[in-house]
Structures are given as structure tokens and as C-alpha cells.
Amino acid sequence: MKKKRLIALASAAAMLPGAGLLMTSCKDKANYDLTIAFLSGGRGETYVQALVDAFEETTWGQAYLAENEKESLDVNIISGGGGVIEDSVLNAINSDNTPDVMFLNYNMQNSTTEAFVRARQLVDLTDLLEENVYGEETSLGDKLVPGLLSNYTTQPYGDGHTYTLPAFYSPTGLWYDASRFYDDGKGDEYTPTGTGENAGKYELPRTWAEFWTLGDYLNEQNGNLANVTGNTPALFTYPTAGYFDGFIYSAVAGMAGTDKFMQMLGYAEGIWEDEDVQDALEIVVRLKDYLEPSTVAQANTDGFQQNQQAVMGRADGTAKGTALFVPNGDWLPGEMANSTPEGYEWGFMPLPSKDNDTMSYVNTYLENVYIHRNGGNTDLAKQFLLFYFSDEGAAIVAEESSAIIPTQDALANAAENGIAESTIALYDAYDGNGAVSGSFVATDTVTGVIWNDVLYNDLNTRVFGATSGTTAELLAAWTQRLVSASDQLRAAIIS
Amino acid sequence: MEDRVERLETSERGKTGAPAGANPVRREIDKGKLVFIFGTVGPSLLLFVLFVIIPVFYMFYTSLLRWDRIGxxxxxxxxxYRVLFRSDGFWVAFRNTVFLIFFVTIFTIGFALFFAAVLSKGKTKGKTFFRVVFYIPNILxxxxxxxxxxxxxxxxxxxxKEIANLFNVRYTGWLGNPDTVMWCIVAAMVWQAVGYYMVMYIAGMDSVPDHLYEAADLEGCSHFRQFFVITLPLTWEVIRTTLTFFIISTINMSFLFVDAMTQGEMNSHVLLSFMYEYFGxxxxxxxxxxTVVFVFAYAVSLIIQALTRREVVEY
Structure with a gap:
């Protein structure tokens, strides 16, 4: 009896250490010189560590060490892919180790960046723009590619104060199989297919009218999408509806001009019913009639690469792609490298323009870097950023991430820094075209409203996957959703 | 300690013999027992409160907040709640959840019972082989x-797609069609669960005494009828328990399937995947x-318990 009871008590007591362990608070704040969080993935895993190592050797790094009587910088680097990094950052904040520097973007799963903006937790970097980047006599503001700061991404409150800096920038637009097209340039008479040396190729459409002409020609060939094959392709596919963000921004800027584009980003009243904006939205809805038929079923995390493959054809090169254009960013060739047919060449163009006399607009996808107010090492963090945007920093990022940071010199030195020709060529998209960067003004959360879903994520289900409804009806329903959501968001703009 | 245990022992002995009114001794007994009871129940009670009760109340509380976890x-x-009950997305997710609970349960339990009946008492060849085959999806x-x-x-x-091609039918993906997408999820969920419940029912059916079937055979009762008059009533308690399990697990599992297969595209959100959209x-x-899911799951299991209550057949 005695023994049994002792065993019972002992085994019950054995549960306690487990509970105790879980309850132990891990709030021992470590004293790091700098904590940096970054989203690993498209830009690789190594660039932050390489930057930190180099920064430690700079005169600034050495001065900091001498001042604090330290041997080496104690830098805490938090990294993770999308879906992981945001939780890691939240955990770090909750355990009082808020990162100083964060390379995170808008529109991530948990909207972490938006939440920092909403809570006004980011350090105002406006003054930093006046300071010289490391080792040079150029100020950060002059160093950056012009035009990247006047948007709601970098100035989320629209008050002229800069809170996030563009860490990476890339043009988004339409990608295609270069071997299937020839380019007669804008303004020449358009024919869907070429003759002579261009026989068997399609002419690259430069205006929306040309784009639809090509689409109608293709639909004639493929029996209105009933028989889409490598030889009779459809006009268009998209990886997931999320890729319509840049598409919509470019289309609105192109069809309605930059003034209305900026009004749209500020949720201006009546903007969605504006005739020109409606024209832009109609382009999106109209794509439904030219869409590669498998697209909708594959527009999810399992299938989106199949949609991208649809532009490339079979990986073994035995069949051409079943779609001609896909909207995407500069990471696409790298992402699809494993299934790229031999000798395949990517083509890239901005969205078609309204007509022959107007510009196309390239949407620039900005990835951000910012400093959090509660990190505790703001001064060193600022120096780190000034180092990042220096030519030395640009060379390191080029080496580690094969990416061009948004300074004018980084683009000029890209070839020297070992960036691939094809990547540098992408930035030609800005030549002769307008540039916009889509990001909406900061608002408080509106319960139940996820703006990105209304604007583009829902398109797959509500427009392209809809089993009934004409183009006009689908457009009207979408407009209605946009109006209702932006009415609520307008009332919640942070002023 | 020694001393206390000693007293415990005395108290055991004294239980029957101690005269009424021997108060000092009784108090000692109770104290000792109390220490023992709290010693054994306490830790698990603590864990239960810590990891079940408190989180549930915390959930109720946070459901009254507007909070992004950073600000x-x-x-x-x-x-x-007001916004939630007026949201189309919520009702779509609710409808889908009920749809899955209903159809996945019917198909899974139906198939599981059928296969269990075939594989338990029957003299099917390769019985063990089939049991293993049916169970494999469950370990994936x-x-x-x-x-x-x-x-x-x-x-x-x-x-x-290849099969459709054989018949010259155009196939553009059932996951991309709002009319078919939920059935695809039903199929995956049923395929996954059948083996597990089959094993449970086999265990239940194997415990039904053989002589009942022998007697039924002598009376000329068909195997089909035997299933309904002998097997089903005698395994009813097992079925009833699994039903409740199953409904709760369908609510949970549907999230995993939707998250992995469709991410809610084509109006395929279920309550938990819909919740996850807003989680961050x-x-x-x-x-x-x-909170709604919690209340809903609780209500459904109570309803199921009430609906399936019947007298337990003794044998």
C-alpha cells in the first residue's frame, strides 16, 4: 500500500517539472550590439551575415568596438522564410529582444510591417537621408534611385516623412518566351503573326488594343480555349491571384494617369467608379476570356509553378508553353531554373500602354528595410543602413544575393559586381516608361476587412473561377466590393 | 514523512475498528488522505487549468479586442461578432464545415463499417493484408x-486528366471549380480516415461472441441481416464514441486539408482556415x-450524443 501510494505521488509529481519548465519566463534580455531580422528566400540566406562581417571591419564598426571596449560585434541575426520570420520577430519582441533592423515587406501573411506602421513603432529616417553613406561623400538621399521615396511604401503616412527604405527594388511586368515573339516597336501596324524571317512568331503587343487583337487571334486558333496546346496557346496565365497586385497598379497608372493612381492609393472617394480606373479594372476582368484553362485550379501554393511553367513549355523542350504571358517579378527565372528547357530565353516587358501616344507604367516591387524604435541600438542600426547603401554594401549584396540594391551606382556597377546580363537588362524596362510603386496609405485595421483579398487575392475565386456572370457583371460586383471596403478604410486612415 | 505514513497506516487499520467520536484520529486520517488526493490530482489539475481552462477563457477575452498583437x-x-455574423465569408466557411462534417462522416463511417464487417468475422482471403492496406493512409x-x-x-x-483525355473530355481541374472543390476535399478526407475507424470497428466486432452468429445461421438468417440485427446493435457504443471523435477531428482535419490543397480558393474555406486568414x-x-468554432464543436457533439443515445444491448 505504502509503495503504491508513493509511486502514485511520484508519478503525479513528475508532471510538475514539465509545467515548471513551460512557465519559466525566458525574459533574460541578451545585450546584443545589434539585432537584425530578415526574410530569407528570394534574396538568399547569406547577405546579412556578410554585411555584418564587413561592417565590423569598417572604421565605424571599429570605432564602436573601441568605444565599448569590445573585441567583436555581438549581432543577433533572426532569419526565416515567409510564414516563419514574422512569428520569430513577434517572439523576439515578446521576449524583449526587439530587432533593431528589419528586412521585411508589406503584404506578408501577418502584416507585421503594417502593424509597426499602425502602432508608430518605426524610427523616422527622414534625417538619415541627409547623411553620407559609408566611405563616400554622397548623401543617402542622393544615392538612392530617384522616385522611390515618394510613395506610401516608404512614407506610409503620406506626410513626407520616410519610415522605410527600399532594400531591393525590381520591376514587375509580363514575362514571355522570347523565342515566340518579334518586336516591331510601338506605333507600327500590328499583325498577330509575322511573315518572312518572323514567320511562326507573334508580334509583341505594345498597346492594349494590340494585346486583345493577339488574344482574339489565339482564341480563334484554340477554339475559344477549348483546345489549348503548345501550338495553339492561350494569351494569359497567372501564378496566383496575388500576382495581380503589380498588374493592377501598372494598369491603373497607365489607363488613368499617376494622379488618379495616387488617389486610388489614398482610398479617395469615388475613385473606383472613375471611368478611367474602370477601364483598368475591366482589363483584368476581361482576361478571363483569354485565360489558360488550367490556371484557376492551379492558382495555389501547390500549383502556381505549373502556371509559370505554362509559359515555358515542357521542361524537356518537347512542347511549347500553353500560355504566352505571365505577370511576375525578377525572381521568376531563378525560381523556375530547375525546369527551364535548354536554350530557353525569357522575355520581359512592361504592361501594354493605353495607346501609341502614352507611356507604359512599370510597377516597382519594393522590399523594405527599417529600424524599430524599441530595438535600443538605433545609432548603430542607422550606421548599418548607411553602410548597406554604400558601394561596398552594394558589392556584397551583389555577390551574396545576385541582386541590385536601389542606388544609382549599384545599377551602374552591376556588371562589374558580377550581376548577370539578363538581370541588368530588366532594369531597362524603366527606359521610356513611367514607374510607379503600389502600396496603400496606412490605416487602422478594419475588423473583417483584408484589403489585399478584396483588391486581388479574391479574383481567382470571384472572377476567374466564377461559373456565371458576364464581364460587366463581374466587374460591377468587384467594384462594389472595392467601394465598400475602401469606404471603411478611408475612415480609418492614420493621420 | 515516516511519521505521517505511519499514521496513515494506523488510520487504515482504525477505519473499521475506531469507535465513533475518536475525533483526533479521524482528523489525522482526513488530513493524510487530503494530502494524498491533492498530491496525485493536483499536478494534472494544475496542467489542465494552465493549458485548457485559462487558454479557453483567454480566447473568449481576446475575442472582444481589436488587436494585431503588435500595437x-x-x-x-x-x-x-457583429462583423463576423454579417460576413459572407464566415457563412461560406460555416456551410463548408457542415458539409464536410456531414458527408465525410457518412462516407467514412459507411465505408469503415462495410470493410470492418467484411474483414472481421468473414473468412476473406488476405484479411491481414487488406487491414494493413486500409490503414496505411492513416499513417501518412x-x-x-x-x-x-x-x-x-x-x-x-x-x-x-489522362483518363478524361481517353474519353475526349476536357479537364481543367476540379480544384478550380467551386462546384467540385469541396467533393475533392471530401474524397481526400474519407480516404485518409477510413482505415483508422475500420480498425476500431473490427475490434468492436471481434468482441461479439461467435455463438450469436452461429445461432443466427441455424435460424437461417442471412449475413446481411445478421449485420443489422447482431453486429450493429452490439457495436453501437463503439460507433457512438467514434462518431463524436470523428466530428471533432473533422473540424480540425478539414483545416489541414484545405490549407494544403486549396488555401480556401474557390470558396473552399472551412471555419478554421477562415480563422487562420485573420490570425496574423x-x-x-x-x-x-x-470561439464560434469552440461553441459549435461542443454543441454538435452534444447533439450527436443525444441523438445516438439508446439502450446498451447486453450480452
Whole structure:
């Protein structure tokens, strides 16, 4: 009896250490010189560590060490892919180790960046723009590619104060199989297919009218999408509806001009019913009639690469792609490298323009870097950023991430820094075209409203996957959703 | 310690013999017992309170907040619920959840019972082999199963597409059609669960005494009828228990399947995947959905318990 009871008590007591362990608070704040969080993935895993190592050797790094009587910088680097990094950052904040520097973007799963903006937790970097980047006599503001700061991404409150800096920038637009097209340039008479040396190729459409002409020609060939094959392709596919963000921004800027584009980003009243904006939205809805038929079923995390493959054809090169254009960013060739047919060449163009006399607009996808107010090492963090945007920093990022940071010199030195020709060529998209960067003004959360879903994520289900409804009806329903959501968001703009 | 245990022992002996009114001794007994009871029950009670009771109440509380987990939380009473019940997305997710509970349960239990009946008492050849085969899906991870079904259903390279091609039928992917997408999820969930419940029912059916079937055979009762008059009533308690399990697990599992197969595209959200949409950016709203799921799951299991209550057949 005695023994049994002792065993019972002992085994019950054995549960306690487990509970105790879980309850132990891990709030021992470590004293790091700098904590940096970054989203690993498209830009690789190594660039932050390489930057930190180099920064430690700079005169600034050495001065900091001498001042604090330290041997080496104690830098805490938090990294993770999308879906992981945001939780890691939240955990770090909750355990009082808020990162100083964060390379995170808008529109991530948990909207972490938006939440920092909403809570006004980011350090105002406006003054930093006046300071010289490391080792040079150029100020950060002059160093950056012009035009990247006047948007709601970098100035989320629209008050002229800069809170996030563009860490990476890339043009988004339409990608295609270069071997299937020839380019007669804008303004020449358009024919869907070429003759002579261009026989068997399609002419690259430069205006929306040309784009639809090509689409109608293709639909004639493929029996209105009933028989889409490598030889009779459809006009268009998209990886997931999320890729319509840049598409919509470019289309609105192109069809309605930059003034209305900026009004749209500020949720201006009546903007969605504006005739020109409606024209832009109609382009999106109209794509439904030219869409590669498998697209909708594959527009999810399992299938989106199949949609991208649809532009490339079979990986073994035995069949051409079943779609001609896909909207995407500069990471696409790298992402699809494993299934790229031999000798395949990517083509890239901005969205078609309204007509022959107007510009196309390239949407620039900005990835951000910012400093959090509660990190505790703001001064060193600022120096780190000034180092990042220096030519030395640009060379390191080029080496580690094969990416061009948004300074004018980084683009000029890209070839020297070992960036691939094809990547540098992408930035030609800005030549002769307008540039916009889509990001909406900061608002408080509106319960139940996820703006990105209304604007583009829902398109797959509500427009392209809809089993009934004409183009006009689908457009009207979408407009209605946009109006209702932006009415609520307008009332919640942070002023 | 020694001393206390000593007293415990005395008290055991004294239980029957001690005269009424021997108060000092009795108090000692109770104290000793209390220490023992709390010693054994306490830790698990503590864990239960810590990891079940408190989180549930915390969920109720946070469901009244507007909070993104980074800024300051704002208390706003039942605003989250008001918005929730007026949201189309919520009702779609609710409808889908009920749809899955209904059809997945019917098909899974139906198939599981059928296979169990065939494989338990029957003299089917390769019985063990089939038991193993049916059970395999259950040990695969949900992500693997979803990948298998996504591959089968792929409009680019799936088996379904090839079969459709044979008959010259155009196939553009059932996962891309709001009319078929839920059935695809039903199929994957049923395929995953049948083996597990089959094993449970086999265990239940094997415990039914053989002589009942022998007697039925002598009376000329068909095997089909035997199933309904002997097997089913005698395994009813097992079925009833699994039914409750099953409904709760369908609510949970549907999230994994939807998350892996469709991410809610084509109006295929279920309550938990719908909740997860808001988890990061609108934590309070997500917890309001969580509360609804909690109440709903509880209510459904109570209803099922009530509906299936019948006298236990003794044998």
C-alpha cells in the first residue's frame, strides 16, 4: 500500500517539472550590439551575415568596438522564410529582444510591417537621408534611385516623412518566351503573326488594343480555349491571384494617369467608379476570356509553378508553353531554373500602354528595410543602413544575393559586381516608361476587412473561377466590393 | 514523512475498528488522505487549468479586442461578432464545415463499417493484408495526402486528366471549380480516415461472441441481416464514441486539408482556415471565430450524443 501510494505521488509529481519548465519566463534580455531580422528566400540566406562581417571591419564598426571596449560585434541575426520570420520577430519582441533592423515587406501573411506602421513603432529616417553613406561623400538621399521615396511604401503616412527604405527594388511586368515573339516597336501596324524571317512568331503587343487583337487571334486558333496546346496557346496565365497586385497598379497608372493612381492609393472617394480606373479594372476582368484553362485550379501554393511553367513549355523542350504571358517579378527565372528547357530565353516587358501616344507604367516591387524604435541600438542600426547603401554594401549584396540594391551606382556597377546580363537588362524596362510603386496609405485595421483579398487575392475565386456572370457583371460586383471596403478604410486612415 | 505514513497506516487499520467520536484520529486520517488526493490530482489539475481552462477563457477575452498583437489592444465588446455574423465569408466557411462534417462522416463511417464487417468475422482471403492496406493512409501525414490528391487532380499532369483525355473530355481541374472543390476535399478526407475507424470497428466486432452468429445461421438468417440485427446493435457504443471523435477531428482535419490543397480558393474555406486568414493581422477577430468554432464543436457533439443515445444491448 505504502509503495503504491508513493509511486502514485511520484508519478503525479513528475508532471510538475514539465509545467515548471513551460512557465519559466525566458525574459533574460541578451545585450546584443545589434539585432537584425530578415526574410530569407528570394534574396538568399547569406547577405546579412556578410554585411555584418564587413561592417565590423569598417572604421565605424571599429570605432564602436573601441568605444565599448569590445573585441567583436555581438549581432543577433533572426532569419526565416515567409510564414516563419514574422512569428520569430513577434517572439523576439515578446521576449524583449526587439530587432533593431528589419528586412521585411508589406503584404506578408501577418502584416507585421503594417502593424509597426499602425502602432508608430518605426524610427523616422527622414534625417538619415541627409547623411553620407559609408566611405563616400554622397548623401543617402542622393544615392538612392530617384522616385522611390515618394510613395506610401516608404512614407506610409503620406506626410513626407520616410519610415522605410527600399532594400531591393525590381520591376514587375509580363514575362514571355522570347523565342515566340518579334518586336516591331510601338506605333507600327500590328499583325498577330509575322511573315518572312518572323514567320511562326507573334508580334509583341505594345498597346492594349494590340494585346486583345493577339488574344482574339489565339482564341480563334484554340477554339475559344477549348483546345489549348503548345501550338495553339492561350494569351494569359497567372501564378496566383496575388500576382495581380503589380498588374493592377501598372494598369491603373497607365489607363488613368499617376494622379488618379495616387488617389486610388489614398482610398479617395469615388475613385473606383472613375471611368478611367474602370477601364483598368475591366482589363483584368476581361482576361478571363483569354485565360489558360488550367490556371484557376492551379492558382495555389501547390500549383502556381505549373502556371509559370505554362509559359515555358515542357521542361524537356518537347512542347511549347500553353500560355504566352505571365505577370511576375525578377525572381521568376531563378525560381523556375530547375525546369527551364535548354536554350530557353525569357522575355520581359512592361504592361501594354493605353495607346501609341502614352507611356507604359512599370510597377516597382519594393522590399523594405527599417529600424524599430524599441530595438535600443538605433545609432548603430542607422550606421548599418548607411553602410548597406554604400558601394561596398552594394558589392556584397551583389555577390551574396545576385541582386541590385536601389542606388544609382549599384545599377551602374552591376556588371562589374558580377550581376548577370539578363538581370541588368530588366532594369531597362524603366527606359521610356513611367514607374510607379503600389502600396496603400496606412490605416487602422478594419475588423473583417483584408484589403489585399478584396483588391486581388479574391479574383481567382470571384472572377476567374466564377461559373456565371458576364464581364460587366463581374466587374460591377468587384467594384462594389472595392467601394465598400475602401469606404471603411478611408475612415480609418492614420493621420 | 515516516511519521505521517505511519499514521496513515494506523488510520487504515482504525477505519473499521475506531469507535465513533475518536475525533483526533479521524482528523489525522482526513488530513493524510487530503494530502494524498491533492498530491496525485493536483499536478494534472494544475496542467489542465494552465493549458485548457485559462487558454479557453483567454480566447473568449481576446475575442472582444481589436488587436494585431503588435500595437495596443482595444476593447470593443462584441464588435468582432457583429462583423463576423454579417460576413459572407464566415457563412461560406460555416456551410463548408457542415458539409464536410456531414458527408465525410457518412462516407467514412459507411465505408469503415462495410470493410470492418467484411474483414472481421468473414473468412476473406488476405484479411491481414487488406487491414494493413486500409490503414496505411492513416499513417501518412496530411501534407503528403494532400500532395497525392493535388497530383491526381492536377490539370497539367494528373491521372484524372489522362483518363478524361481517353474519353475526349476536357479537364481543367476540379480544384478550380467551386462546384467540385469541396467533393475533392471530401474524397481526400474519407480516404485518409477510413482505415483508422475500420480498425476500431473490427475490434468492436471481434468482441461479439461467435455463438450469436452461429445461432443466427441455424435460424437461417442471412449475413446481411445478421449485420443489422447482431453486429450493429452490439457495436453501437463503439460507433457512438467514434462518431463524436470523428466530428471533432473533422473540424480540425478539414483545416489541414484545405490549407494544403486549396488555401480556401474557390470558396473552399472551412471555419478554421477562415480563422487562420485573420490570425496574423486581426487576432481578436480570429479569436472570435475560434470561439464560434469552440461553441459549435461542443454543441454538435452534444447533439450527436443525444441523438445516438439508446439502450446498451447486453450480452
Amino acid at each position: 495596443e489592444p482595444q476593447f470593443q465588446w462584441f464588435e468582432n 501525414s496530411i501534407v503528403v495526402i494532400s500532395a497525392i490528391f493535388s497530383a491526381i487532380l492536377s490539370p497539367s499532369y494528373g491521372v484524372v 493581422s486581426q487576432y481578436g477577430y480570429a479569436m472570435a471565430i475560434g
